[in-house]
Amino acid sequence: MEKLVSLCKRRGFIYQSSEIYGGLNGFWDYGPLGAELKRNLRDTWWQAMMRQRDDVVPLDATIIMHPNVWRASGHVDTFSDPMSTCKACKKLVRSDQWWSLMSEAAWVKTVAPLAIPGQPFNTELLFKFARSKGYQQAPNLALVKETEKLLAQLKDANEKGDFATDEQNFYIRIATLDSSATGAVTPCPHCGGELTAPRPFNLMFRTHYGPIESDDNLAYLRPETAQAIFAQFKNVVDSSRVRVPFGIGQIGKAFRNEITPRNYTFRSREFEQMELEFFIRPDEATRLIHGKVAQWSEGADLSEPQPDWGWEMWHRYWVAQRTSYYEGIGLGADVLDYYWQKPEELAHYARATVDILFKFPFGTEELEGIAARGDFDLRQHQMHSGKPLEVFDEELKAACAALTDDQRLAFVDEAFASRKNPDVTREEVEAACANLFKGNYLPHVIEPSAGLDRLALAILSAAYAEETVTDEKGKSETRTVLRFHPRVAPVKCAVFPLLKNRPELVTKAKEIVQSLRSHMHVFYDESGAIGRRYRRQDEAGTPFCVTVDFDTVGENGPANEGTITLRHRDSMKQERIAIADLPARLATALD
């Protein structure tokens, strides 16, 4: 990791923001190569999610939105992390990071009094717990609830006797360490002082618009790009020729005021997201139209969306689509992993969530989350704005018009019998069904939400390689190379004249640059030995280098005139090809 960070700074991928002023924790800038890399990643996402499809349209919304957007989404109330302050050293400690901040010595000191009398002290158990998902991954939304849920589970397991005695007791004691119930004092991981009880700290950056700072014009920097899509859903439906199923995608900056930003650019305070909200029919509507709902089962064909798909098929479809996207930019099964959230881990409105994980040098962490969110978001915005956000589905209306009264009644009966909330009355179910029969509903949504900075870091991590190479003179040296997929490589092709003081070589090399430049990012370099120039491009991750030499310009006879040396980054192989063949060769590799 250290080597990667150093390379990123040295070669102009990533700098600390405002570095000359001492930097700003959690903010990172992208230098020339990093900016190109990010731009290429945005382009591949845009290509895959918009251009290559008929059913997704883009949106480009503001970072500062009406604060009610964040009331409706729940961010104002629940987008917080629990935080404690040390009464002695005044440092701030994010409660869920307390575990990882504690040194081993502090652990032993703290936990020793909790050891079960007569049992050996089991540090393995301790670290197993500290590494557990709830405490390590810090799912920002409603983390406090996560912690409470975990506690409840542990207590439940205790009552049922599911754990071996020592393990069970140990977990309970650890898990309740910072709760007042045990009376135990949680020590500051920095100084050992007493920490205050955790309090929720909202992660949204606050600002004020207009000239007076008051509660009336408080605004937030968006903590995600997704909500703008829900807020503008109706406008998009009314102004574009979209019909469910369809998606709205957005790429843009988002901000989270992390208490402790960490892992380089992975968890930063300002970052960029690439989010898609894909709107589908509720399963009830699909059943009314098609008489059935296609359910997912292992091995189901996900290649082409079908009209009778239910939400689970759509969810699986998007997991497959996103997996193939990652494969297409060089992140294959060897570096990716999947975490399917367990039913008890899901947010209350979510039907399924899978995290696509990448094996970062600092651990396996989330690259993208793909959630089936039902109609939660649109329903919230409909309620808070008072504006109807339902769509009208001609096909549904036609299908329902053909139903007999008995069929309708049976549908209502089933809907009432299968209602999730027992407080819902028969009348309410009837009204909802009547609306549905008219062709109206709130679409459900599948949300593939990717982090651009995380993706850039994953691409850099996966690409980084060091290898020992032996030159012609038998001398060994270490070659550092970024094995980017050509599609995302910042520079696609570097062009060198063999010698910079030979105008015929320089002119020819510049001609080649000129001929390629409309199609790809090319880089011209004339200084230093050819071997050094190759190495520099290896570090920049440039997949192809072209060298113009005396053969090219015909000085060694007509046999090789008009040919250049094409050097491949990964194999370091060189081949002689005609200049005329170069554009097609490169285009094939980049496609």
Place this chain on the structure above:
Amino acid sequence: MEKLVSLCKRRGFIYQSSEIYGGLNGFWDYGPLGAELKRNLRDTWWQAMMRQRDDVVPLDATIIMHPNVWRASGHVDTFSDPMSTCKACKKLVRSDQWWSLMSEAAWVKTVAPLAIPGQPFNTELLFKFARSKGYQQAPNLALVKETEKLLAQLKDANEKGDFATDEQNFYIRIATLDSSATGAVTPCPHCGGELTAPRPFNLMFRTHYGPIESDDNLAYLRPETAQAIFAQFKNVVDSSRVRVPFGIGQIGKAFRNEITPRNYTFRSREFEQMELEFFIRPDEATRLIHGKVAQWSEGADLSEPQPDWGWEMWHRYWVAQRTSYYEGIGLGADVLDYYWQKPEELAHYARATVDILFKFPFGTEELEGIAARGDFDLRQHQMHSGKPLEVFDEELKAACAALTDDQRLAFVDEAFASRKNPDVTREEVEAACANLFKGNYLPHVIEPSAGLDRLALAILSAAYAEETVTDEKGKSETRTVLRFHPRVAPVKCAVFPLLKNRPELVTKAKEIVQSLRSHMHVFYDESGAIGRRYRRQDEAGTPFCVTVDFDTVGENGPANEGTITLRHRDSMKQERIAIADLPARLATALD
């Protein structure tokens, strides 16, 4: 303008941000077509400023930077507008907009007491002044100073007797209307109440990073993208193979807390900039190397940069480059204008500034500013950060090494004699020259700074047209069409099957969509009469429509099999061409 705003909403170019919550003044979202348009504009800028050149590299920096960046740049102290509050109705009034907010009736009432006794009241003079640049264009930076400067000029003119008596007196009285010196009360343009004296209101959005809101972690949302380029200048120089002259470009969001956002998206609180900082040698260095500095004169050849160019040539070069960029996306001399700031209007550090203006429906306003800023910005950041930001110029060192002692002395003599600040000592000049002789200097900068949202609005304004067309049946109707240049058009080509219920037509149309989609944004539409589909694409500004009919699929014999109708948006002409020729035809038009 109203028609354009309505079209933009109806067709999904631009929506009010958070519209379902009543909107947010000064914030605008871009819908599907608007997002594509902005993306195309970004791409054309990137192509022209980076890809097609060897000497410009990109940067992608954070919106929140260290607050010292804004101390160094002067924004903390001077980036403000003067603002008054009405003591009666409590409304806020931006002092420089007071003129335009006043109704004619209010004017007469207010100004009547100021009329020169015995002279007829001259409203022409009044409006001439209200339309003058200082008050109308509101140059955000140090506006208060602008106002003071204008006052001083008027007073000066008064003393010299340069004005005719009534005009002169009138100006003085108007200009000092809101100053306490006259004792006159400035009336509120809304209710006629008394306004407070104007106070500076800083236009930067404020926020806090980290968990505690205090002055220690106050931060600003960047009011421009340019400063990040200066702050990261050294990192870029150290990590890229750039050498003066070279540029760093950046596209990104910026924020200004305008007191009264207005003119649709023209002056909004959140906007996107496309800025280039192009670093050049100081003229002294050029003279030391080349013995002379090429100065600009009317008709000078600006096509290709030359090593001996001075700052003025570079400045003119960039004006020419940017003009040709605008031409390339359809904004020609008929819609652009230029305003060269007069010497007395320039910021103290600026050597020259030209505004490229566009003739908007609401007036001719700035699209881009191109400033020659000397080394002001790098010098400020060097001073505030304490980090040396000078570059080393091998060529300059070599040239100076070849100078005789007499030549050096003569250079120092001249530098001392021509120093601008008389307080600078001979010793200080000597030290600066000695540093220069070693090859070190702070580069000077030319800054072409364009607003993406303004550009999008200009493109929309220029493209909007209504015309009366007569259909085959002799019926007249109004055709609304957006005549975008094909390069920036959101949709490049729409493809229609003549009838949606004929699978052979639908299949062929979708095949064509598929074949084009990797190269451009295509749109498939099968619903409605062909004529209506054409009109819809006219409103979206799609330059080409392709219709697949029975000829295409060979139902009318082999003569036209494999051909389609290509319909041109502007001429509405249709031609029959082979499907095989389509990609090349479109590629030529889009290039």
